[in-house]
Amino acid sequence: MTYCVGMKLSRGLVFMSDTRTNAGVDNISVFKKMFLWEAEGERSITLMTAGNLATTQAVVSLLNERALPADERGALSIMEAPSMFQVAKLVGETLREVIADQSGVAGPQADSPFGASIILGGQIKGGEPRLFLIYPEGNFVEACDDTPFFQIGETKYGKPILVRAYNPEMTFEAAVKLLMVSFDSTLKANLSVGMPLDLHLYRADTLRHGPRRRIESEDPYFSQISSGWGDKLRDAFDALPDYTLE
Known part of the structure; x- marks a missing residue:
């Protein structure tokens, strides 16, 4: 399992992913789940994956191969696609192709053991920053004012704070x-999600990668947030009125 979030702000896009992959409680590994492509001044693309590791690695490998110069491959590249919509379409087609090849069936099923989902975001010159959620079947939806962020993987524990506190005008720091x-x-709720975390901030209209960080388990700011959030939750709970049995 994993946990990834892509968020759209008025000032750009924010991406964060964990790095834990497990095949049982005694077989835990660290694998990167965030991947970036850039042609500075022309496009910046970020992709995050959740699901079957063999599937997601094959998708990323194919996208990398197809990003080679035109004389070294035959398919259209995400580095050539004229819009983020077309990039999302290419990624969806690649995901569907990989799942169909691994499962040996004509079309992928939502509950396939080879299933995977992808968050894709970025900007291409001439367009706006865009954010997409791509399903195992290869279809996708785009973030909008009503749905300004996407989650994949183990989503339920981290969603309430996003729903309550998100503001499109918030700073990158917030x-x-x-x-x-x-x-x-x-x-804290699921052992299948683990440190370190990968972070990428894309500033709208820069058309190049923004600040990137790997946040380790001993990161002092993350430790401060973790302990401080727990303390504030307890304080807020204690401040609520008690239930009356009478």
């Missing part, structure tokens, strides 16, 4: 704080 609270809640 957004990172919000995501850290969301991830801390998930980490």
Whole structure:
């Protein structure tokens, strides 16, 4: 299992993913789940994966191969697609292709053991920053004002704070704080999600990668957020009126 969040703000996009992959409680590994492509001044693309590791690695490998110069491959590349919509379409087709190949059936099923889901975001020159959620079947939806963020993987524990505290006008610093609270809640509730965390901030219209960080388990700011959030929750609970049995 994993946990990834992509969030759309008025000032750009925010991405965070964990790195834990497990095949049982005694077989835990660290694998990167965030991948970036860039042609500075022309496009910046970020992709995060959840699901079967063999599937997601095959998808990323194919996307990398197809991003080679035109004389070294035959398919259209995400580095050539004219819009983020077309990039999302290419990624969805690649995901569907990989799942169909691994499962040996004509089309992928939602509950396939080879299933995977993807968050894709970025900006191409001439367009706006865009954020997509891509399903195992290869279809996708785009973030909008009513649904400004996407989660994949173990989503339920970290969602309440996002729903309550998200603001499209918040700063990147506030957004990172919000995501850290969301991830801390998930980490405490589910052992299949684990540190370190990968972070990428994309500033709208820069057309290049923004600040990137790997947040380790001993990171002092994350530790401060984790302990401080727990203390504030207890204080808020104690401040609520007690239930009356009479």
